[in-house]
Amino acid sequence: MKRIVLNAKALRTTTAVLAIVLAAAGCSDKATGGSGGTGSDGVKLGPGISADKIKVGIVSDLTGVYAPLGKSLTQAQQMYFEEVNAAGGVCGRKVEVVVRDHGYDVQRALAAYAELQPQVVGITQFIGSPMVTALKGRITTDKMFTIPMAWSTTLLGSDAIQVSGTTYDIDMINSLDFLMKDKGIKKGDKIGHVYFEGDYGESALAGSKHAAEKLGLTLVEQKIKATDNDMSAQVAALGNAKVKAILMSAGPRQSASLAGVARSKGIMVPIVVSNSGFSPQLLQTPAAPALLKDFYLASAGAPIGADLPAMKTLADAYAKKYPNQPRDNAVVNGYTSAKFFTDALKKACAGKDLTRDAVLKAHRSTTQHDDGFGTPVDFSKSDQPATRKTYILRTDAKALGGLVIEKQANESDLAKAYQVPVGK
Template sequence: MSRIRRLPASAVAAATALALALTACSSKAEDDGGDNGSGGGDGASGELETGAGVTDTTITLGALTDMTGPYATLGASITQVQQMYVEEINGAGGICERELALEVRDHGYDPEKAISAYNELQPNVLAFPQFIGSPYVTAVKDQVDSTDMVPIVAQAWTASLLGSPYIQMVGATYDVETINAIDFLVSEHGLAEGDKIGQIYFEGDYGENALEGAEYAAEQLGMSVVGQMIKPTDEDMTAQVSALAQEGVSAIVISAGPRQAASIAGVAAAAGLNVPIIGNNSAFAPQLLATEAAPALLNNFYIAASTLPIGDEAAKDIADSYLAAYPDATLDNGVLAGYNAIEIITEAARLACDNGKLTREGLTEALRTMSGFPGLGVTHDFSDPANPSTLETVILKPDADAPGGMVVHREAAVSDIAGSFPRE
C-alpha cells in the first residue's frame, strides 16, 4: 500500500487503508487524568473519550524545532513539511471530524529554550510529531514517563530514549546505525583487522551513543577507534582531522552536524587524507554542495540513514507537493523525516478515534499496534518501545544532480554485528 500522498483525497484513502490494515486495541479505558481534560464527539464505538489537545473541533499537535541553530536547515524542512501535511489533511476533512493544528516553537538548539518551550506547549497538545535534539528529549524523558505521558516522535536517535512508552524514534538508533556504517566500510572499502577508525563526535547523547556503536563494532572486528569529541558550536575541524591523520586512520565516522561534515571533508582532502568518510543520518545537508567542500563530499563521503533520499522516485509525490507549497525551499531528508513523523502520529490518532479513545493514552496504545508501518526503503515496527523501529540502514551518497543532493549507494541492510548488538 502506498504511503506517498500528493493530493488531499489520496491522503485520506491511503490513511484509511492503513488504519484498516493495522490491528488496534479496541478496549475503552479511562482518560489520561491531570490537566488532560475532556471533550465531545463520536468514535466508531460510540461516545468518544478525549483529552489534552483535543476539543470538539481541533486536534492540536506540538513541534519543538531548531530553525536558528546548528540544525536550522533540518528544522526548517521538518517544520514546513509538517505544516504542509496538516493543511492537506484538513483540506481532506481532518481526523476524527476535527481539524489539525500545529503549534511550533523554535528553540535554536538551546537547552533553556528547548525545555521552556516543551513545558509551555505540553499541557495543550495531544502529541509532539517533532522534537529536535536528543539532549533535550532526554532531559524531559523522566517527566514524560512519570506525569506528562505525551507521545513524542523524536528527531533524535540515541539509545537512551528506548524503553519509554511515549517517546518514539523512527529508524535505527545511533549505535546501530554506526555499526552498520562500519560494516559498510569493511565490505566496500576494505577495512580490516588492525585498522584504526577515526570518529569525530558531538559531546552528549548523540555523539556518545554513536561512539558506543563504533567501539562495539571495532572490538568485534579487531579494530580500534580514535575519538575526537567536539561541541555543536565547533565548526573548524582542522585540529581534529590533523590528529586523526597523525594516528593513521583508515576511515572517518562523523557523528556531528552538516557544518562539521563540510569542514572535515574539506580539511581531509586538503591534507591528502584520502580515506572514506561516513556520517550519521543528520550529518549532511544539500546546501553543502554549494560550498568549497563539495568536491571532497562528492568524492568519498557517505551517509547512513533509515530512509531513502528525498530525490528517490519513491518519494517524488512528497517532494513535488513540498516544492509546490514552498517553491523557494531546498529539498533535503528533513522533508521525509518530518513527513514520516507526523504521518505516524496522525495514523495513530485515526486508530485511537476508531477505538473511541482520542487521548494520549489511546494514541499510545494505537501506536503500539503499528508493527508493519511502511517506510521509504525500510519497514518500521513500533510495537516494542524497548527496541528501535528498525535495525536496517541505507547508505546514501552525495550527488549534485539529484534532488536533495543524495542518491542510494546501498539499499537497506543490517549487519550481523548490529543484529547481535546487546541491549540493556
C-alpha cells in the same frame, strides 16, 4: 486569632470574583482541549482535543545549529497536516499545529515543553537528543506522544517517545560493516571517529566501539563540542594515526570542515557521517568538492530522490508548496513522522478515545508500518529501535537532495546481535 467578618456586600463581591475566576478557568480548559469528558460524537477527550480541533505541538530548532533541518522538518509537517485537513481532518476534527523554536538550547526547550504540555495531545517533532533526554521523565509521566528528531539510545525505553528509525549506534555498526565489505577496510586497520560530546555522539561512539572490537579494528576517538566548527586539529590527529576511514557524528558544519581539511591534506579515506551530519545546502558552498569525494551518510530512510512513487509525489508536492526551498531528507523525516502520528490518532478515534493514553496504545499496537517511503518499521517495542536496517547514501551533486543510494537498507549480523543500551 482575629475574627474576620464579611458583610453581605463583601460576601457578594467575593462570590462574584470567585465565579469569574472559575469561569476563566473553565474557558482556559476548553481552549486547551480539556483533560477529560466525552464529545457529542461519543469520543473521549483529553488535552489538545476539542469538539472540532486536534492540537499537536512542534518543538524545533529554527535559529540554532540545526536550523536548516528544523525548517525542512517543520514545513513538511505543516504541509502534511494541511493535506489531512483538506481531506476532512481526523475524527471529524481539523488538526492545528503549534510551533515553538528552542534554537538548540536545552533551557528554551524545557520552557517550550512547559508551555505546550497542557494544550496539545502530542509532539510530532522535537529536535535534539539533549533536549528530549532532559524531558524524558516528564514526557513519560504526561503520556505525551513525542517523536524526537534525534536517534540516541537515551531516548529508548519510554512508551511515550518514538525513535523513528535506527539509533546512532546501529548506524555506526552497519557503517563499519559497509567499510569492511565494500571499501577495503581490513582487520588491524585504524578507524577515526569524530563525535559531539553528549547523548548524540556518545550513542554513536558506543556502536563504533562495539563493532571495532568485534571486527578487529582500532578506533581513534576525537570528541568535539557543538560549538567547534574548525576540524583542523582533529584531522591532524587522525592523519598522524594513519586512519583508513573516518566516522563522523556531528553537525553539517563540522562534516564540511572535516572533509575540506582532510582532502586538502591529501587524506582521501572514506568518510561516513551520521544521519544529521549532512545538508544538501553544503553542496552550494566551497566545501562541495571535498564532500563529493568518497563521502557517505548512514540513515534508516531512503533519500528524497529515491525511485519510489511515494517519494516522487512528496518531492513534487513540497516543491509546489515551498518553491525554491531545499528538498532534503528532513522533508521525508518530517512528513513520514507526521503521517504515523496521524495514523495513531485515527486508530484511537476508531476506539472512540482520543486521550493521550489511548493514542499511545494505538501507536504501540503497530508492529509493521510501511508507507512506501523505504524500510518498514516496528513501533511495538519502546526499548528497541524501530528498525536495524541502515541505508548507506552517497553524495551526488546532480541528485535531488544531494544523495543517492550507495547500498540498500541492510541489517548486518553485528547489528542484529547487538544489545542496544536502553536509556544510556
